[in-house]
Amino acid sequence: MHSSAVFLIEFGCLILGLGLLGRLAGRFSFSPIPLYLLAGLAFGEGGLLPLVASEDFVAIGAEIGVILLLLMLGLEYTATDLVSNLKTHYPAGVVDAVLNALPGAVLALLLGWGPVAAVVLAGVTWVSSSGVIAKVLGELGRLGNRETPAILSILVLEDLSMAVYLPIVTALLAGVGLAAGAVTLAIALGVATLVLVLAVRYGRHVSRFVSSDDPEKLLLVVLGVTLVVAGLAQQLQVSAAVGAFLVGIALSGEVAEGATSLLAPLRDLFAAVFFVFFGLHTDPASIPPVLLPALALAAVTTATKIATGYWAARRAGIGPKGRWRAGGTLVARGEFSIVIAGLAVTAGIEPSLGPLATAYVLILVLLGPLTARYTEPVATALTGRLRRRNATSRGRTAPDPPDSHETIDDQDIVGRT
Numbered sequence: 001m002h003s004s005a006v007f008l009i010e011f012g013c014l015i016l017g018l019g020l021l022g023r024l025a026g027r028f029s030f031s032p033i034p035l036y037l038l039a040g041l042a043f044g045e046g047g048l049l050p051l052v053a054s055e056d057f058v059a060i061g062a063e064i065g066v067i068l069l070l071l072m073l074g075l076e077y078t079a080t081d082l083v084s085n086l087k088t089h090y091p092a093g094v095v096d097a098v099l100n101a102l103p104g105a106v107l108a109l110l111l112g113w114g115p116v117a118a119v120v121l122a123g124v125t126w127v128s129s130s131g132v133i134a135k136v137l138g139e140l141g142r143l144g145n146r147e148t149p150a151i152l153s154i155l156v157l158e159d160l161s162m163a164v165y166l167p168i169v170t171a172l173l174a175g176v177g178l179a180a181g182a183v184t185l186a187i188a189l190g191v192a193t194l195v196l197v198l199a200v201r202y203g204r205h206v207s208r209f210v211s212s213d214d215p216e217k218l219l220l221v222v223l224g225v226t227l228v229v230a231g232l233a234q235q236l237q238v239s240a241a242v243g244a245f246l247v248g249i250a251l252s253g254e255v256a257e258g259a260t261s262l263l264a265p266l267r268d269l270f271a272a273v274f275f276v277f278f279g280l281h282t283d284p285a286s287i288p289p290v291l292l293p294a295l296a297l298a299a300v301t302t303a304t305k306i307a308t309g310y311w312a313a314r315r316a317g318i319g320p321k322g323r324w325r326a327g328g329t330l331v332a333r334g335e336f337s338i339v340i341a342g343l344a345v346t347a348g349i350e351p352s353l354g355p356l357a358t359a360y361v362l363i364l365v366l367l368g369p370l371t372a373r374y375t376e377p378v379a380t381a382l383t384g385r386l387r388r389r390n391a392t393s394r395g396r397t398a399p400d401p402p403d404s405h406e407t408i409d410d411q412d413i414v415g416r417t
Contacts, residue, residue, distance in 0.1 A: 011057060014043065018272045029139060030369060031132045033334050034362045036272050040279015041287075041358070058277050063240070065274030066339055067230045068267040070241040073130065073159055074248020075256045075263075082249065085156045092150070092312040093157035099304040101126040107297055113350045116172045120344040123165055124357050125301045127158045129334025132365060136329060136372045147322035150313045151329055162336065163246070164189065166239040169340065173347040187236055191246065198250065207255040219262045222251070241339060271335065278342050279358065286355040294359035302367065305330045306375060320383075321376050328375025332368025337361050 017039060025032035086093075104125030108118035133155065137143050167187075198206065210225065212218040226247045233243030251259060309327030318326065341357035344350065 036275035061273040062277030065270035089153040324376040
């Protein structure tokens with residue numbers, strides 16, 4: 001009885017604290033992710049007040065949080081959208097992967113962490129935060145901008161790539177051999193392909209089976225199916241997160257909309273618990289030694305993400321201002337980076353990887369909204385100054401010519417209602 005009371009008090013204080021931190025983040029219009037990570041650091045090993053009674057429950061809640069994050073991500077897309085994006089925008093996805101995964105892999109190898117850690121850190125630096133970016137686009141009023149589809153296409157391709165990447169990482173962390181790893185990847189690709197085909201051809205029937213006019217029944221069926229599929233996927237070494245993502249893709253129409261509204265509060269609760277759990281397993285004293293590498297990695301991958309967005313928007317025919325806005329918007333890292341790093345922390349492959357990932361995400365989840373807002377005006381000002389300097393060096397002065405590539409469609413007001 002005493003331990004039960006301690007658990008309730010301890011876990012209740014944790015949830016209350018997360019609620020207050022989320023309210024604080026909302027007041028200042030920034031993502032609560034860094035505050036949740038800091039809360040985990042405060043209550044974990046070496047923190048101010050380590051959790052004892054509720055640690056096991058927090059671990060289970062964190063796993064459910066990852067599953068719900070990926071389920072909700074899958075619900076945002078239809079299989080047709082994913083196939084269309086894959087066919088149309090795959091070059092941007094390749095550029096994104098090369099420019100942003102490579103710095104993480106190189107740093108891990110330079111630090112002597114080995115190839116498995118290199119693959120993990122490559123994923124941490126590769127994937128942008130869909131949640132933070134969607135929030136920033138809405139707050140800045142850019143959802144109707146011409147560059148926004150280019151941004152979203154990169155995010156969709158990153159999410160789809162996770163269906164392949166996560167099983168690879170899971171197999172590597174499990175220490176399976178080359179043959180077993182190849183089998184795991186083949187299973188993952190086969191399952192993903194099968195789900196996409198079924199969703200495209202029979203998505204209505206799947207949604208009809210799950211559908212219910214009673215919100216309670218719909219919630220229970222969707223959540224139950226997701227947990228069962230996630231568990232089966234984990235048994236096959238495919239990754240529970242991928243299983244949840246594929247369930248989300250298979251559902252469409254009114255079922256997806258209804259499930260999204262019902263599951264959103266649960267997702268937010270357990271996602272917050274997940275970020276805290278990651279912080280719990282990171283000793284605050286281990287962060288200062290990796291702070292400089294994290295800062296260097298953040299600087300490099302900020303530049304590479306801006307380059308990625310610029311290139312993708314240029315390829316889509318967007319003017320220079322929209323290209324800079326697209327690049328600056330993609331900088332933020334968040335939930336996926338922590339999910340990937342969390343797999344490595346649980347497997348215990350490299351003690352410093354968790355602290356480095358924590359510091360890296362803290363930096364970029366705070367920097368991301370700033371680059372989204374200020375990359376374009378700073379780049380425009382620097383470009384104008386360079387033009388004036390070039391004109392002066394040629395012995396003439398002239399006002400800045402109008403940007404011949406910029407069209408009215410590229411302005412902030414386009415597409416707003």
